[in-house]
Amino acid sequence: MQSEDPILICGFALGVLEGPSIPAPRYTARMTDRALTILKETFGHGAFRGAQRAIIDTLVAGRDCIVLMPTGGGKSLCYQVPSLLREGVGIVVSPLIALMQDQVVALRELGVRAACLNSTLSPAEQRAVYTALANGALDLLYVAPERILQDDTLERLTQIRVALIAIDEAHCVSQWGHDFRADYLGLHRLRERFPGVPWIALTATADARTREEIAARLELDAPQWFISSFDRPNIRYTVEVKSDPRRQLRRFLDDFRGQAGIVYCMSRAKVEETAAWLVDEGYTALPYHAGLTAELREAHQSRFQREDGVIVVATIAFGMGIDKPDVRFVAHLDLPKSIEAYYQETGRAGRDGEPAQAWMIYGLQDVVRLRQMVDESPADEQRKRLERHKLDALLGWCEMTECRRRALLAYFGDALEAPCGNCDNCLHPPLTWDATEAARQLLSCVYRTGQRFGAAHVVDVLLGKATEKVRQYRHDTLSTFGLGAERSVEQWRSVIRQCVVRGLLRADVERYGALTLTEASRPLLRGETTLWLREDPAAAVRRAKRATPAASAPSSLLWEALRACRKRLADEHGVPPYVIFHDATLVAMAAARPSSADDLLSLPGVGQAKLARYGDAFLQVLREAG
Numbered sequence: 001m002q003s004e005d006p007i008l009i010c011g012f013a014l015g016v017l018e019g020p021s022i023p024a025p026r027y028t029a030r031m032t033d034r035a036l037t038i039l040k041e042t043f044g045h046g047a048f049r050g051a052q053r054a055i056i057d058t059l060v061a062g063r064d065c066i067v068l069m070p071t072g073g074g075k076s077l078c079y080q081v082p083s084l085l086r087e088g089v090g091i092v093v094s095p096l097i098a099l100m101q102d103q104v105v106a107l108r109e110l111g112v113r114a115a116c117l118n119s120t121l122s123p124a125e126q127r128a129v130y131t132a133l134a135n136g137a138l139d140l141l142y143v144a145p146e147r148i149l150q151d152d153t154l155e156r157l158t159q160i161r162v163a164l165i166a167i168d169e170a171h172c173v174s175q176w177g178h179d180f181r182a183d184y185l186g187l188h189r190l191r192e193r194f195p196g197v198p199w200i201a202l203t204a205t206a207d208a209r210t211r212e213e214i215a216a217r218l219e220l221d222a223p224q225w226f227i228s229s230f231d232r233p234n235i236r237y238t239v240e241v242k243s244d245p246r247r248q249l250r251r252f253l254d255d256f257r258g259q260a261g262i263v264y265c266m267s268r269a270k271v272e273e274t275a276a277w278l279v280d281e282g283y284t285a286l287p288y289h290a291g292l293t294a295e296l297r298e299a300h301q302s303r304f305q306r307e308d309g310v311i312v313v314a315t316i317a318f319g320m321g322i323d324k325p326d327v328r329f330v331a332h333l334d335l336p337k338s339i340e341a342y343y344q345e346t347g348r349a350g351r352d353g354e355p356a357q358a359w360m361i362y363g364l365q366d367v368v369r370l371r372q373m374v375d376e377s378p379a380d381e382q383r384k385r386l387e388r389h390k391l392d393a394l395l396g397w398c399e400m401t402e403c404r405r406r407a408l409l410a411y412f413g414d415a416l417e418a419p420c421g422n423c424d425n426c427l428h429p430p431l432t433w434d435a436t437e438a439a440r441q442l443l444s445c446v447y448r449t450g451q452r453f454g455a456a457h458v459v460d461v462l463l464g465k466a467t468e469k470v471r472q473y474r475h476d477t478l479s480t481f482g483l484g485a486e487r488s489v490e491q492w493r494s495v496i497r498q499c500v501v502r503g504l505l506r507a508d509v510e511r512y513g514a515l516t517l518t519e520a521s522r523p524l525l526r527g528e529t530t531l532w533l534r535e536d537p538a539a540a541v542r543r544a545k546r547a548t549p550a551a552s553a554p555s556s557l558l559w560e561a562l563r564a565c566r567k568r569l570a571d572e573h574g575v576p577p578y579v580i581f582h583d584a585t586l587v588a589m590a591a592a593r594p595s596s597a598d599d600l601l602s603l604p605g606v607g608q609a610k611l612a613r614y615g616d617a618f619l620q621v622l623r624e625a626g
C-alpha cells in the first residue's frame with residue numbers, strides 16, 4: 001500500500017552513449033552509499049524507486065542525463081540527492097514559479113538548504129539569496145528560465161561552484177509542444193558558462209519528437225537516457241458519453257466526499273457555473289481560470305494545497321504548478337486538446353501512488369467544437385494538420401472498446417503485456433454491434449435532406465417525427481422518413497457521433513452543425529464496406545466500482561487525531577498538510593502505533609529533520625490514543 005515502486009523501468013540508451021570517456025570516479029561507491037543515507041535520513045524513504053539510483057549515479061559521475069518519467073514518478077529526487085552529494089549548489093531551472101516555491105518550502109522542511117530566484121522576490125530577499133550563495137550556505141537554487149539568462153544572475157552564478165544544472169519541464173524547449181517557452185531556447189548558452197557541470201533534463205512528456213528536440217536544443221553532451229514506463233497503474237480511466245453532465249458529475253463525485261480533485265471545463269463561464277453549482281451541492285469548490293485576478297488565483301490554489309477536500313474547477317490553465325500528492329480525481333467535463341494534454345492533466349491525480357480516478361464525459365458537440373477550434377486557429381497549415389491528427393487520436397481513444405491504458409501507453413511508445421484491469425473497458429467490456437445498415441440509413445437521410453441540417457433534425461426524420469420543421473421542408477415525404485423508428489434518439493445520436501469521429505460525416509460548424517457526407521462515406525453507402533460501432537452503455541450501468549483511496553480509508557479516532565495534529569502543525573508552519581507528512585505516513589502511523597523516536601523513524605516519509613520537528617507532537621497523539 002505504501003508507494004512500493006509501481007514504476008517499471010526500461011532504461012535504455014538510444015545510441016548516443018559514446019560520449020567523451022569520463023574517468024570512472026573512485027568515490028562513486030562511497031558516494032552512492034551516501035546517496036542511500038541521504039534518501040533515508042533526509043527524505044525519509046527506504047529505497048530508491050525505479051531508475052532514481054542509476055540517474056543519481058550518472059550525475060554524480062559527472063555525466064548528462066535525460067529523464068523521462070511520468071508525473072509522480074519521483075523526478076525531483078533525481079537532482080536533489082546529487083545536489084547534496086556533489087560539491088557546490090544544484091541549480092534547477094523551472095518555469096513554474098508556484099511549483100518552485102512549493103519545492104523550496106518542502107525542502108526546507110526536510111532540512112535542505114534551498115532557495116529560489118524569481119520575479120516574486122523583493123530586492124531584500126534577493127540580496128539574501130545572493131549572500132547565501134556566496135557564503136556557500138545553499139544546496140539547491142531554483143531559478144526561473146528568464147532569470148538565469150540575465151547577465152547579473154549569470155555573473156553571480158559563475159562565481160560559485162555549481163554541482164549540477166537541472167532543467168525541469170524540459171519539453172518546454174519544444175516549439176511543437178503545448179508548453180513552449182521561448183526562454184528555454186536560450187538555455188543551451190549556459191553550457192559554455194558552466195563547463196564540466198553535468199546536466200539533467202527532466203520531463204513527463206514523452207513523444208519521440210520532443211525527446212529529440214530536448215537533447216538537441218539543450219546541446220546535451222552524449223546524454224544517458226532514462227526512460228521509465230509511463231504507466232500510472234493507480235489511476236483508473238473512465239470515459240462516458242455526455243448525456244446529462246451535472247447528473248453524471250454528481251454521481252461520479254459521490255464517491256469522493258471530503259477528497260481533493262480537479263474538474264476541467266473548456267470555458268471560463270462554464271468553470272464559474274460549475275463551481276457555483278458544486279458549492280450548492282455542498283462541496284468546497286473554487287474556480288480557477290485566466291480571467292481571475294492573480295491574487296484570487298493564488299488564493300484558490302493555496303486553499304487547494306492547504307485545505308483537505310477542496311475541488312478546483314478550472315480551465316486547462318490550472319494544475320501546471322500543482323505538486324499536491326493526494327489529488328484523488330481529475331474529471332473532464334469537456335475534451336482536452338490531445339492525448340498528451342489529457343495524460344498530463346490526469347497525471348495530476350494520485351501522485352502518492354494511492355488509488356485515483358480520471359473520468360471524462362464527451363459528446364458530439366465537443367467533437368464539433370474542437371474541430372472548429374483547430375480549423376479557426378491562426379496557425380499555419382502544417383501545424384493545423386498536426387493538431388487535427390492529435391485530436392483524431394484522442395477521439396479514437398474515447399471511442400475505443402479495448403483497454404484504454406494499453407492504448408495510452410502505446411501512444412507514448414510503451415507496451416503493456418496484458419489488459420490493465422483498471423479502466424472502464426477492462427472492468428465493463430463494451431459491446432459492439434453491426435451498424436452497417438443503421439449508418440447507411442443515416443447517411444442517406446443526410447443526403448436526402450440536402451446536407452443542410454444538424455443532428456437533431458436528421459434524427460427527427462429518421463424517427464418519423466412530424467415536427468413543424470419536418471413538415472415545413474416536406475421531409476415527411478422522403479423515403480427515409482421513419483426509416484429508423486425502431487431505434488432510440490440516444491442510439492441515433494451515438495451512430496452520428498461515431499460516424500463524425502470516423503470521418504464518415506462532417507459537422508459543418510459554419511452552418512450550425514449541418515451534417516454533410518464525405519469521400520469516406522461512399523463505400524459504405526454503396527454497400528462495399530461494413531461498419532461496427534460501440535454500443536454506448538446507459539451511463540448508470542457504467543458506474544465504476546468505488547475506488548476509495550486506501551490512504552483515506554481509516555476513519556478511526558486515531559486517524560482523525562493524527563490528521564488534526566498534522567493540520568495544526570501545517571498551519572503553524574505555514575505549509576500544506578502533506579508537507580508535514582503524506583497520508584501514507586499517517587496511515588502507517590495509525591497502523592504501527594510507534595511509541596519511540598526510533599519506531600517513528602522506521603515509517604515511510606519520516607526522516608531526521610521531520611522527526612526532530614514533529615516527532616514529539618505525533619508521539620504524544622499516539623500516547624493519548626493509548
Ligand code: ADP
Pocket residue numbers: 003045046047048049052069070071072073074075076077323325351352
Ligand atoms: P514528479 O516530479 O516526477 O512528478 P515527485 O518528485 O514530485 O514526482 O515525486 C512524487 C512523489 O513520490 C512525492 O510525493 C515523493 O515524495 C515520492 N517519492 C519520490 N521518490 C520516492 C522514493 N524513492 N520512495 C518513496 N517515495 C518517493
Ligand code: ZN
Pocket residue numbers: 402403404405406419420421422423424425426427
Ligand atoms: Zn484497461
